Amino acid sequence: MYNTKNILFIGPYSKTPKGGVAFVLSEYKKLFPDAYFVASNVPANYFSKLISLVLGLIRFIFLLFIHPCIRIVHIHSASRNSFKRKYIYFKIAKKFNKKVIVHIHGGMFHEFYYNAKLSLKDKISDFINNSDTVVCLSSRWEKFFTENFEPRHILTIPNIITTPTIKDIRLNEKGIVSFLFLGLIGTNKGIWFLLETLSNYKVHLKGKAKFYLGGNGEIKKLQELIRRYQLEDIVSFIGWVSNEDKQMYFNGADIFILPSYNEGLPISILEAMSHSLPIISTRVGGIPDIVDNSNGILIEPGNQKQLYDAIKYFIGGNKNSINAMGNQSFNKVEPYLPTQVESCLTNLYSKL
Missing domain, CATH: 3.40.50.2000 (Glycogen Phosphorylase B;)
Structure with a gap:
């Protein structure tokens, strides 16, 4: 050694x-x-x-x-x-x-x-x-x-990622798909782009999807935009997520979403993959090396139509696809x- x-x-x-x-x-x-x-x-x-x-x-x-x-x-x-x-x-x-x-x-x-x-x-x-x-x-x-x-x-x-702790938890009632975002609250991670997209398509998402947003950074702006866009029914800000709570949210979510403008290789995506979650993200940095059509959907940064179409795919009753993509995510993450x-x-x- x-x-x-x-x-x-x-x-x-x-x-x-x-x-x-x-x-x-x-x-x-x-x-x-x-x-x-x-x-x-x-x-x-x-x-x-x-x-x-x-x-x-x-x-x-x-x-x-x-x-x-x-x-x-x-x-x-x-x-x-x-x-x-x-x-x-x-x-x-x-x-x-x-x-x-x-x-x-x-x-x-x-x-x-x-x-x-x-x-x-x-x-x-x-x-x-x-x-x-x-x-x-x-x-x-x-x-x-x-x-x-x-x-x-x-x-x-x-x-590197930690070996995941897997538990059977659900964040939402059956029939509502849970989307999880974890990252720095600010422009680079695409959070404002995500909120604008949800605002434009919220009538199609209510009762079908719930978005859990966690992180630190521009928290006041985030909360203000949630109120301004009237997204309270489909968006929940969960604050900074400690490791123990992070495991709970990863276990309880259905999809991980990170629509970044720039990235190296996001730890949060790797952690989500280790919990068998499909990924919605962007074609930037090292993300295309770990996410493809087998375990998620990649979009162009800032493209609201593509982002909504990706979300719509997962809320359209594609439970088998969610499970299959999640299994592929887990298989891909072993080197990390x-x-x-x-x-x-x-x-x-x-x-x-």
Whole structure:
């Protein structure tokens, strides 16, 4: 077994994670309990984030000094401010002659790079080209990085999910199809697009469908739009969903829906698939790698007619299709379970 005391992880680690990257790192902590972790960010105001960055960097340098056995620094980064923080860690790790893995999350890294000023593009190129390995979430992202950069080594390692707890629960009375959305409440995840679509077609959905929306973010705007569009009969906001409650909602739902505009490889979709749910989502990021006609319906981002047609398909009495697609979802998700991801990571570490 690989000695994980040689590994140091950097990212938004938390014992009670909110967000996909924090969830991934919390699962890595379970797989590699002897590894070192440095939390690079806290969900707080600007001043608190600045303090957490300074303290994180101090802890990082301290660990590198007192534990020379640390050989590999595994940096989990997204775009924008996340990249700017991680780039500092990257330069320090290189000064200490450590092997560096850059693990890219987030669905907007391409836009971040294309729209960056020249000086920032140079830093992004340095980050990608001079790391020892770039880890992507899907083959589509691997293609983006090989076409726009010159990475020394690149590979795809899927996001990790927990082994599901399956219970027989129903969220609605028989005959009403339950749709579950879990994600950051904001434009990128397509929540406003979803609400607008439901508003335009609500007369056809009442008594046939119920939508459960969970997450954090722009909650006041969400609640205001539910009232303005008069969606109370078919939409329920369930707030931030803890892991225990999440299992209940996944077990009780019939369909998972995430009409995002940008994605890497959403943890929420993988978790839904592990609970044998069909998926309604969009053709962005790594989603087409895990969702096709066998286990769901993909639409173009922002297309209300396509979204309604997908919803209508599942509320049209297609119970056999729901079950068959759900079974395919479960079959597709096996590579994302902890034992499979652990094998990919230990193989990577042993080769560096």
